[in-house]
Amino acid sequence: MFTTDFKETPYWWDHAPPEPKADTTLPKQVDVAIVGSGYTGLHAAIQTAKAGRSTLVIEAEAAGYGASTRNGGQVSTSIKASLPQLTKKYGPQLAAEILGEGQASLTFIKQFIDDEKVDCDFQVVGRFHGAHTPKQYQQLANGLGVNRDVFSDDAFIVPRSDQPTELGTEAYHGGVVFPHHASLHPAKYHRGLLGIARNNGAQIVTHCRVLDLDRDISGFRLKTQMGEVRAKRVILATNGYTGPLSPWQQRRIIPIGSYIIATEELPKSVMDRLMPTDRILSDTRKLVYYYRPSPDRKRILFGGRVSLQETDPSRTGPKLHAELARLFPELAQTKISHSWSGFVGYTFDTLMHAGNDDGLYYAMGYCGSGVGMASYLGMRIGQQAADNPAGLTAFNKIPFPTRPLYFGNPWFLAPSVLAYRIRDRLGV
Numbered sequence: 001m002f003t004t005d006f007k008e009t010p011y012w013w014d015h016a017p018p019e020p021k022a023d024t025t026l027p028k029q030v031d032v033a034i035v036g037s038g039y040t041g042l043h044a045a046i047q048t049a050k051a052g053r054s055t056l057v058i059e060a061e062a063a064g065y066g067a068s069t070r071n072g073g074q075v076s077t078s079i080k081a082s083l084p085q086l087t088k089k090y091g092p093q094l095a096a097e098i099l100g101e102g103q104a105s106l107t108f109i110k111q112f113i114d115d116e117k118v119d120c121d122f123q124v125v126g127r128f129h130g131a132h133t134p135k136q137y138q139q140l141a142n143g144l145g146v147n148r149d150v151f152s153d154d155a156f157i158v159p160r161s162d163q164p165t166e167l168g169t170e171a172y173h174g175g176v177v178f179p180h181h182a183s184l185h186p187a188k189y190h191r192g193l194l195g196i197a198r199n200n201g202a203q204i205v206t207h208c209r210v211l212d213l214d215r216d217i218s219g220f221r222l223k224t225q226m227g228e229v230r231a232k233r234v235i236l237a238t239n240g241y242t243g244p245l246s247p248w249q250q251r252r253i254i255p256i257g258s259y260i261i262a263t264e265e266l267p268k269s270v271m272d273r274l275m276p277t278d279r280i281l282s283d284t285r286k287l288v289y290y291y292r293p294s295p296d297r298k299r300i301l302f303g304g305r306v307s308l309q310e311t312d313p314s315r316t317g318p319k320l321h322a323e324l325a326r327l328f329p330e331l332a333q334t335k336i337s338h339s340w341s342g343f344v345g346y347t348f349d350t351l352m353h354a355g356n357d358d359g360l361y362y363a364m365g366y367c368g369s370g371v372g373m374a375s376y377l378g379m380r381i382g383q384q385a386a387d388n389p390a391g392l393t394a395f396n397k398i399p400f401p402t403r404p405l406y407f408g409n410p411w412f413l414a415p416s417v418l419a420y421r422i423r424d425r426l427g428v
């Protein structure tokens with residue numbers, strides 16, 4: 001019987017818990033100060049430290065407190081916009097470059113984990129993306145044709161008749177498999193990055209919010225909860241946790257809560273029937289569900305947006321469980337063991353952005369798909385801050401849009417979620 005006695009911390013923290021607060025002091029002056037210690041901040045730090053720049057990462061909470069230790073561990077090419085949409089906006093060359101960055105992010109994270117031997121359950125398992133209506137199935141099939149012209153991704157269509165080899169549910173009308181997508185354990189990956197950043201000489205100071213950022217003649221002055229530090233350059237790596245520290249970025253990032261549960265351990269026979277492969281899973285709903293087996297194949301981790309307003313995991317746990325049971329009716333009586341949430345950073349054009357305003361660098365806006373892309377853009381923005389021209393990306397060439405009357409509080413979120421929910425139910 002479903003109960004509410006679940007933990008309200010990420011399942012991942014059972015194996016890689018947040019580090020306890022350490023006794024640290026802030027340096028007086030560094031070459032590069034990085035605000036935020038998720039994948040973006042740590043990958044940036046690895047680059048600047050490797051390039052010989054004295055590097056300080058400052059984190060308001062425990063290291064990796066944000067989305068980087070809370071996510072679903074699904075690794076994809078991250079770009080939501082299609083080739084025709086991007087071509088219409090940016091022309092064929094820049095559109096291809098942008099999609100190329102998505103592929104580059106996937107290649108980068110695989111190579112990085114392999115080269116650095118990061119112990120994080122990384123596996124190239126592929127993704128099954130289910131069509132929640134026949135129309136969506138047709139669109140998936142058509143879309144594959146378009147993207148194949150540019151990228152030789154060997155994605156393939158799975159008709160409904162073959163679906164049982166992918167997933168034990170009647171809820172989809174077929175789908176598409178992206179064989180190169182991967183999975184990992186987000187908190188173990190983050191723990192690995194922390195070690196690599198430190199080994200390269202970066203200092204990580206946690207439980208220390210940056211309160212204010214001023215420019216002066218030699219760069220920046222950062223006022224923090226632990227005092228002041230000067231930096232020649234600053235990298236903002238705050239994504240869905242971007243706040244009033246950086247009003248320009250705050251006007252461009254839409255923080256959206258994403259909610260996720262883990263089931264109790266399930267019998268092997270049930271896991272093998274419902275999830276015959278290790279693939280990561282998602283679907284064509286606007287309010288997408290993302291789910292997967294746990295790395296040990298004993299549980300199902302299931303995430304999505306099930307509330308109009310931001311709320312807490314004690315409320316979303318039962319709602320997510322109900323959606324899980326809709327896909328897999330035999331899980332109606334299964335208990336959940338964990339329910340948690342975190343903030344993703346959305347943008348008005350659904351693209352991620354990276355850039356630099358006279359020494360103030362930023363990389364953010366991964367729109368809920370940042371495991372690979374935050375790693376990659378963190379690496380690239382670190383290179384930029386270390387004056388390495390290889391750091392420039394297609395995202396440096398596009399504007400980072402905002403909207404009139406938007407200052408960081410997404411007042412339009414609840415009506416948008418409601419509209420998407422209605423569209424998803426109507427199957428349009």
Ligand SMILES: Cc1cc2nc3c(=O)[nH]c(=O)nc-3n(C[C@H](O)[C@H](O)[C@H](O)COP(=O)(O)OP(=O)(O)OC[C@H]3O[C@@H](n4cnc5c(N)ncnc54)[C@H](O)[C@@H]3O)c2cc1C
Pocket residue numbers: 035036037038039040041058059060061064065066067068069070071072073074075076208209210211237238239240241242243245258259260290303340341342343344345363364366367368369370371372373374
């Ligand atoms: C529930 C959930 C599921 C997700 N699932 C997936 C998935 O399966 N696949 C995928 O690709 N992506 C997923 N994502 C998105 C992905 O996790 C993020 O895109 C990625 O982790 C962003 O990394 P980041 O380093 O940019 O930001 P974060 O990891 O969010 O780090 C930002 C940090 O900045 C700190 N900070 C903010 N302001 C300050 C300040 N003033 N001073 C000091 N520190 C500050 C915050 O405390 C925070 O720790 C998911 C996200 C969530 C929340």
